[in-house]
Amino acid sequence: MDMKEIAQIRLENARELAKQAGGTTQFAARVDREPTQMSRIMGANPTKGIGSKMARHIESCFGKPSGWLDYDHSNGISEDAGAYHSNTAPVAQPIRYFRYPVVSAIQAGQFAESVVPYPSGMEDRHETTDYKAKGQAFWLEVKGDSMTAPAGVKPSIPEGSLVLVDTGIEAAPGKLVVAQLDESNEATFKKLIEESGQKYLKALNPAYPLIHCNGNCRIIGVAVKMQMSL
Known part of the structure; x- marks a missing residue:
């Protein structure tokens, strides 16, 4: 995948995590960022992409393995599961309560x-x-x-x-x-x-x-x- 495709997948995955968190404001609180900053990268018309450093930070805050945000999970199993930054493909992680x-x-x-x-x-x-x-x-x-x-x-x-x-x-x-x-x-x-x-x-x-x-x-x-x- 090229960087443009990865950027779009990161955005879609981040939006899904925001839904699970209860909205952009709650998502921002989970990742310790201002809601306005998250709106700029996750809004309807984002003005900034989710960089690698931010992607890894989001994954850590939601208990996801490194690299999770970069792959399509819409079918339940990533076709690129072997490309995660680990020796084995991770299992789905529960949301922390x-x-x-x-x-x-x-x-x-x-x-x-x-x-x-x-x-x-x-x-x-x-x-x-x-x-x-x-x-x-x-x-x-x-x-x-x-x-x-x-x-x-x-x-x-x-x-x-x-x-x-x-x-x-x-x-x-x-x-x-x-x-x-x-x-x-x-x-x-x-x-x-x-x-x-x-x-x-x-x-x-x-x-x-x-x-x-x-x-x-x-x-x-x-x-x-x-x-x-x-």
């Missing part, structure tokens, strides 16, 4: 100061995901309808959903965050916004008022994934 505790709104506040994987007393319930957190992470069960958006508006996060919160991601305006107000011992889940230089916590349900968030609250973490049971 990670376990994080499910916590209450009160327990969520303890994560910001904990120096262990999760504070004592949070061992009872865990949920798994393929997302590898950058910091300590936990699942928070959504209570109430403040994050239920009007019909047809996305995202909408109804009561009972679990959101995965990563304490290692910077909370920028526009992110969905878990925060704790000074006057409350419970965490709240809202969208962080900025207007006229002031930061606020905004519910996705327009029936709820804005909450001022400048010096009177601390951001615990950023929501990166949602799941719910039927």
Whole structure:
């Protein structure tokens, strides 16, 4: 195969890994790169190809053998299996899964100061995901309808959903965050916004008022994934 064919195969394989990871943003987190950089090489009209160094890095992050990204896996078995950088053709590697505790709104506040994987007393319930957190992470069960958006508006996060919160991601305006107000011992889940230089916590349900968030609250973490049971 020439380099043009390899570049196209790398792109298709990387896009498939991104689907498995839950999207380009989650893919970027897995390979420790900015989403905008991944969009440039994996978007609908990529402006940059996936070089050999990046290809090997992606393979390592997803538990794939070196050279895996360079071959067509659409038929389940690569016709060039012998060309992998190993003595034998590799078997398919499973996606890695990670376990994080499910916590209450009160327990969520303890994560910001904990120096262990999760504070004592949070061992009872865990949920798994393929997302590898950058910091300590936990699942928070959504209570109430403040994050239920009007019909047809996305995202909408109804009561009972679990959101995965990563304490290692910077909370920028526009992110969905878990925060704790000074006057409350419970965490709240809202969208962080900025207007006229002031930061606020905004519910996705327009029936709820804005909450001022400048010096009177601390951001615990950023929501990166949602799941719910039927």
